[in-house]
Amino acid sequence: MKLLEYQGKKLFEENGIPVPGGRVISGTDEALEAASSVGTEVALKVQVPVGGRGKAGGIKLAAADKVMEEAEKLLAMEIKGFSVDKLLIEEKIEAEQELYLGVVVDTDSGNVILLFSPTGGVDIEQVAAESPDQVFRLTVDPFAIPPRYRLRYLIRQGGFQGKILEKLTGIAENLLQLAFKRDLLIAEINPLMILADGRVLAGDAKVEVDDNALFRQQFEGKFWEEQDELEKEAREIGVTYVKLDGNIGVIASGAGLAMTTMDLLEEAGYRPANFLETGGGITEDLLYHSFKLVCKNKGVHSVIINLYGGVNPIEKGAKGVVRAMGEMTDPPVVVAKALGNKQEECWEVFKSGGVAVVTEVGTEAAVKELLDLLDKK
Amino acid sequence: MGILLDENTAAIVQGMTGRIGSIQAKWMLEYGTNIVAGVTPGKGGEEVHGLPVYDDVYKAVEEKGANASVIFVPAAFIREAVLEAIDAGLKLVVAVTEHVPVHDVLKMKTAAEQKGTWLLGPNTPGVITPGVGKLGIMPGNMFTKGRIGIISRSGTLSYEVAGLLNEIGLGQSTLAGVGGDPVVGTRMINLLKEFEADPGTDAVIIVGEIGGSSEEEAAGFIKTMNKPVVAYIAGRTAPSGRRMGHAGAIISKDGQVGTVQSKEEALKEAGALLAEKPADVPGLIKKHL
Numbered sequence: 194m195k196l197l198e199y200q201g202k203k204l205f206e207e208n209g210i211p212v213p214g215g216r217v218i219s220g221t222d223e224a225l226e227a228a229s230s231v232g233t234e235v236a237l238k239v240q241v242p243v244g245g246r247g248k249a250g251g252i253k254l255a256a257a258d259k260v261m262e263e264a265e266k267l268l269a270m271e272i273k274g275f276s277v278d279k280l281l282i283e284e285k286i287e288a289e290q291e292l293y294l295g296v297v298v299d300t301d302s303g304n305v306i307l308l309f310s311p312t313g314g315v316d317i318e319q320v321a322a323e324s325p326d327q328v329f330r331l332t333v334d335p336f337a338i339p340p341r342y343r344l345r346y347l348i349r350q351g352g353f354q355g356k357i358l359e360k361l362t363g364i365a366e367n368l369l370q371l372a373f374k375r376d377l378l379i380a381e382i383n384p385l386m387i388l389a390d391g392r393v394l395a396g397d398a399k400v401e402v403d404d405n406a407l408f409r410q411q412f413e414g415k416f417w418e419e420q421d422e423l424e425k426e427a428r429e430i431g432v433t434y435v436k437l438d439g440n441i442g443v444i445a446s447g448a449g450l451a452m453t454t455m456d457l458l459e460e461a462g463y464r465p466a467n468f469l470e471t472g473g474g475i476t477e478d479l480l481y482h483s484f485k486l487v488c489k490n491k492g493v494h495s496v497i498i499n500l501y502g503g504v505n506p507i508e509k510g511a512k513g514v515v516r517a518m519g520e521m522t523d524p525p526v527v528v529a530k531a532l533g534n535k536q537e538e539c540w541e542v543f544k545s546g547g548v549a550v551v552t553e554v555g556t557e558a559a560v561k562e563l564l565d566l567l568d569k570k
Numbered sequence: 571m572g573i574l575l576d577e578n579t580a581a582i583v584q585g586m587t588g589r590i591g592s593i594q595a596k597w598m599l600e601y602g603t604n605i606v607a608g609v610t611p612g613k614g615g616e617e618v619h620g621l622p623v624y625d626d627v628y629k630a631v632e633e634k635g636a637n638a639s640v641i642f643v644p645a646a647f648i649r650e651a652v653l654e655a656i657d658a659g660l661k662l663v664v665a666v667t668e669h670v671p672v673h674d675v676l677k678m679k680t681a682a683e684q685k686g687t688w689l690l691g692p693n694t695p696g697v698i699t700p701g702v703g704k705l706g707i708m709p710g711n712m713f714t715k716g717r718i719g720i721i722s723r724s725g726t727l728s729y730e731v732a733g734l735l736n737e738i739g740l741g742q743s744t745l746a747g748v749g750g751d752p753v754v755g756t757r758m759i760n761l762l763k764e765f766e767a768d769p770g771t772d773a774v775i776i777v778g779e780i781g782g783s784s785e786e787e788a789a790g791f792i793k794t795m796n797k798p799v800v801a802y803i804a805g806r807t808a809p810s811g812r813r814m815g816h817a818g819a820i821i822s823k824d825g826q827v828g829t830v831q832s833k834e835e836a837l838k839e840a841g842a843l844l845a846e847k848p849a850d851v852p853g854l855i856k857k858h859l
Contacts, residue, residue, distance in 0.1 A: 298753075552737050
């Protein structure tokens with residue numbers, strides 16, 4: 194789950210990472226009052242869950258008494274497909290220097306990494322590629338935040354000393370603690386701004402929370418969600434769904450199996466309409482809703498079902514599919530390959546509902562059967 | 571023979587008193603697995619399937635000489651369960667649980683590495699050595715005893731590959747599922763080393779998928795292997811930047827690492843045999859045995 198900038202900054206502030214003064218608004222009518230409470234010169238920043246909004250014209254500077262016009266324009270914008278629901282109005286900051294500080298879970302090496310660069314305000318990947326000696330890394334033991342002296346040592350290499358070094362070290366320590374405490378996958382401050390008066394402020398906040406940790410993490414307010422309605426619905430059903438642009442629906446019990454089914458369809462010259470993975474606990478309702486969901490994607494003329502039964506008897510799933518098909522006036526062509534607990538009963542249920550059943554082991558056989566049926570149509 | 575799970579394995583089921591843990595324990599016992607006890611804090615003294623339940627893993631080690639565990643506890647409790655099993659000195663820990671927070675996985679992985687414990691998962695179907703036993707959720711009847719090792723990131727896809735091998739009479743020595751999460755406890759390369767050294771294995775199949783770099787890393791060792799390796803990688807048509815079900819199955823946005831192509835190139839260069847589809851796997855294996 195990605196947090197919007199203002200949500201990330203709230204987390205920062207609560208955890209000892211200073212941020213510019215600011216207010217969030219969702220309507221033009223709130224703009225004037227919010228801006229005048231923040232300062233005489235302000236920055237208006239659209240709140241969207243994508244990078245590059247500055248270049249897209251989503252950040253404007255204005256005098257506090259002239260914010261109405263800018264606010265109206267910004268709230269009417271669409272940035273990279275996201276409509277703007279909220280603006281963050283902040284005091285205008287003039288930075289003397291812009292740095293980068295980030296904590297990321299590096300899934301490839303399986304470590305938490307602290308990244309620091311005296312060159313901030315630009316894409317850190319670019320800095321790492323162009324001047325690798327300007328990016329300093331520390332691999333963090335998942336059981337213990339590094340001692341302060343290790344953090345100080347890391348940041349000193351960026352060319353800092355004295356008071357400012359202590360401030361930066363404190364912020365790095367707080368960011369690490371925050372990442373561990375709140376199950377963050379990414380906590381990036383880019384830019385981290387040093388002001389002429391010696392203040393250090395987080396100019397932006399890129400924060401991503403581990404969805405798997407939401408059972409123990411609560412966040413206030415409404416958070417950005419998947420925009421696609423079908424993907425949202427899939428989450429409610431309890432399956433993983435990715436919308437694609439073809440017209441053959443795919444339902445499989447397992448991510449690898451689903452991808453293989455997609456790969457084989459493409460190889461035969463057909464396009465899958467979606468990726469759908471049921472997980473292990475197949476029930477009648479799960480397959481009923483999954484099937485309906487897959488058919489909601491426009492242009493789906495057929496569905497391929499590829500299941501292995503686990504804990505639950507697999508024929509229950511077949512009942513769900515057949516029930517869903519029975520409610521449709523013009524059900525799609527359906528081919529099913531299903532193996533496991535009570536597979537024979539499962540095949541009978543499928544057949545009774547007009548589903549073509551493949552009893553071979555290989556997914557290829559199911560794809561071939563489907564293509565044969567489509568040819569005949 | 572086979573790897574990880576053999577005749578000397580004495581396993582416990584952590585979470586055996588739960589619904590899933592209890593059903594799965596029954597199926598593992600029916601398959602012939604040497605399960606010696608269950609562990610659930612607060613349920614010590616109870617019995618499930620005629621086996622004692624202890625409050626902690628240490629007691630199962632003391633009383634029954636347990637050396638392996640398969641864990642069916644909710645994501646909220648898996649970290650403690652795995653860390654306890656590692657601390658109690660078990661050699662093999664199978665974490666079936668899905669949706670585990672990654673910060674917890676990092677701790678589990680680090681502890682396992684420090685203690686030299688095999689940690690499969692999280693989000694793994696587990697491990698099966700056909701004819702000996704299984705620790706996990708895979709259906710036992712989809713595997714046959716034989717001499718082909720399988721390393722997999724995907725449960726049901728590996729069942730399909732085993733089924734295709736069965737059809738031409740090639741059984742399996744061991745199937746080890748590493749798990750589908752972006753961070754897991756065991757690297758493929760370490761399992762390859764075990765299979766290479768196992769006198770009961772003649773060839774190894776890698777069932778991989780997009781995302782991460784474990785297949786690329788494994789390629790480094792394949793170069794030095796004497797046994798043939800066949801690899802199938804799923805996800806060639808997956809769009810980049812999207813998570814495909816398994817949290818680990820995602821092609822990075824720049825498309826440079828984690829793609830089927832990058833994995834296949836690395837594996838091919840290392841001398842592995844590439845299967846374009848699962849159905850090609852048995853033929854390739856047979857040809858190179």
